[in-house]
Amino acid sequence: MKLYETRTAPNPRRVRMFLAEKGLLDQVELVEIDLQKGDNLTPEFTAMNPMKKVPVLQLDDGTCIAETMAICRYFEEVFPQPPLLGRTPLEKAGIEQWLRWIDYYFMMPTGMCFQHTSGYFADRMTPVPAWGEECRTDIQKFLGFLDRHLEGREFIYGDQLTAADLNAFATVEFNKVNKIRVAPEQVHLQAWYERMKARPSAAV
Amino acid sequence: MKLYETRTAPNPRRVRMFLAEKGLLDQVELVEIDLQKGDNLTPEFTAMNPMKKVPVLQLDDGTCIAETMAICRYFEEVFPQPPLLGRTPLEKAGIEQWLRWIDYYFMMPTGMCFQHTSGYFADRMTPVPAWGEECRTDIQKFLGFLDRHLEGREFIYGDQLTAADLNAFATVEFNKVNKIRVAPEQVHLQAWYERMKARPSAAV
Numbered sequence: 001m002k003l004y005e006t007r008t009a010p011n012p013r014r015v016r017m018f019l020a021e022k023g024l025l026d027q028v029e030l031v032e033i034d035l036q037k038g039d040n041l042t043p044e045f046t047a048m049n050p051m052k053k054v055p056v057l058q059l060d061d062g063t064c065i066a067e068t069m070a071i072c073r074y075f076e077e078v079f080p081q082p083p084l085l086g087r088t089p090l091e092k093a094g095i096e097q098w099l100r101w102i103d104y105y106f107m108m109p110t111g112m113c114f115q116h117t118s119g120y121f122a123d124r125m126t127p128v129p130a131w132g133e134e135c136r137t138d139i140q141k142f143l144g145f146l147d148r149h150l151e152g153r154e155f156i157y158g159d160q161l162t163a164a165d166l167n168a169f170a171t172v173e174f175n176k177v178n179k180i181r182v183a184p185e186q187v188h189l190q191a192w193y194e195r196m197k198a199r200p201s202a203a204v
Numbered sequence: 205m206k207l208y209e210t211r212t213a214p215n216p217r218r219v220r221m222f223l224a225e226k227g228l229l230d231q232v233e234l235v236e237i238d239l240q241k242g243d244n245l246t247p248e249f250t251a252m253n254p255m256k257k258v259p260v261l262q263l264d265d266g267t268c269i270a271e272t273m274a275i276c277r278y279f280e281e282v283f284p285q286p287p288l289l290g291r292t293p294l295e296k297a298g299i300e301q302w303l304r305w306i307d308y309y310f311m312m313p314t315g316m317c318f319q320h321t322s323g324y325f326a327d328r329m330t331p332v333p334a335w336g337e338e339c340r341t342d343i344q345k346f347l348g349f350l351d352r353h354l355e356g357r358e359f360i361y362g363d364q365l366t367a368a369d370l371n372a373f374a375t376v377e378f379n380k381v382n383k384i385r386v387a388p389e390q391v392h393l394q395a396w397y398e399r400m401k402a403r404p405s406a407a408v
Contacts, residue, residue, distance in 0.1 A: 050349065051305060051309065059294075063294065065294075065297045065298065065301055066301050066305075067300065067301045067304040067305070069300060069304060070297045070298070070300035070301035070304060071297065073293075073296055073297050073300045074293055074294070074296070074297035077292075077293035077296055077297070078293045088281075089277075089278050089281035089282045090263075090267065090269075090278070092277055092278070092281055093269045093274045093275065093277050093278035093281070094269065094274070096271065096273060096274035096277045097269055097270050097271045097274035100271040100273060100274060101255060101270075101271070104312075105255065108308075108312075126338060128332060128334045128335045128338060130332045130334070130335070131332045131334070131335035134330060134332060145254065
């Protein structure tokens with residue numbers, strides 16, 4: 001299997017962390033895609049993912065799976081241990097709820113704040129800086145929410161690590177591009193962040 | 205079980221259609237939440253879903269599950285037939301990919317175009333009309349993509365109905381608020397739309 005990805009981008013990192021926590025990193029060959037050079041805009045890459053985004057998983061028979069959580073779902077189904085997307089119907093639903101919250105209220109504003117205020121992709125999109133600043137406010141709100149939620153909790157959902165922790169951690173870290181960090185008074189979030197940072201998967 | 209929802213909103217409709225296709229609509233009591241009156245902003249509702257969004261599923265023991273796809277995931281796990289989220293690992297991943305594409309490149313621009321150009325929620329958010337217009341362009345792009353994809357296909361993914369069809373259909377219909385319809389030349393999309401419209405689940 002090949003994983004087309006970009007080393008510094010947050011979504012491929014979520015997949016790498018997911019694979020690392022399952023002990024599966026050696027199952028995939030990592031293929032670097034340079035987004036600024038436009039490696040993702042070529043006809044070859046568009047044939048793999050018409051949305052022109054990384055990551056894309058290519059199976060040995062050539063079948064391609066795009067979208068971070070679709071790739072994680074594939075690995076969860078084929079290699080269920082340790083479960084990162086839940087075991088029971090209620091756990092699966094609760095984790096899915098958190099994954100959606102993290103995507104919609106944290107990861108998406110993070111990406112849009114970056115795209116609309118940094119000018120990084122100004123050659124291929126129309127930045128709307130006022131929207132980027134709205135997104136910045138949403139990011140700060142979510143960090144506060146997460147800090148309050150983590151009081152007395154080791155993990156975001158339930159009593160063991162799930163993809164919710166991995167995705168939130170990768171998003172906290174990527175926010176350095178927006179110059180947003182965990183605030184000193186967010187002690188519960190900070191403690192969780194340090195626990196996550198200490199896991200081997202944080203280094204992949 | 206109670207499903208807190210808003211009759212005219214697109215996300216609750218996705219859940220109702222999902223339940224209808226599984227023959228489960230009679231399993232839930234529908235509780236109407238008036239978004240314009242702010243029923244979703246009360247302390248009681250916020251305790252059920254801190255994101256203050258519909259739909260929310262409340263189980264008989266009081267446990268709440270927010271987020272459309274988390275609710276659908278719960279029902280898929282408890283009532284697997286007919287499968288709407290896939291059977292094999294590859295199907296599950298392929299459908300997840302499509303669900304994400306539909307959410308990110310179609311449903312989210314649809315909601316943001318509405319919120320940022322209509323002034324509907326101007327009492328509780330800051331509309332950025334330029335962003336709303338960017339989203340309108342993205343919606344049109346996705347409709348074109350979907351039309352090309354549906355050439356020679358009965359369903360969006362594989363050879364049977366999945367949640368991808370339900371979510372895309374509900375989003376096409378909700379776009380009437382943005383005054384966006386399937387274009388006459390989008391014949392594949394139009395034919396699929398008419399097939400979906402003829403299903404009993406389209407009327408719930």
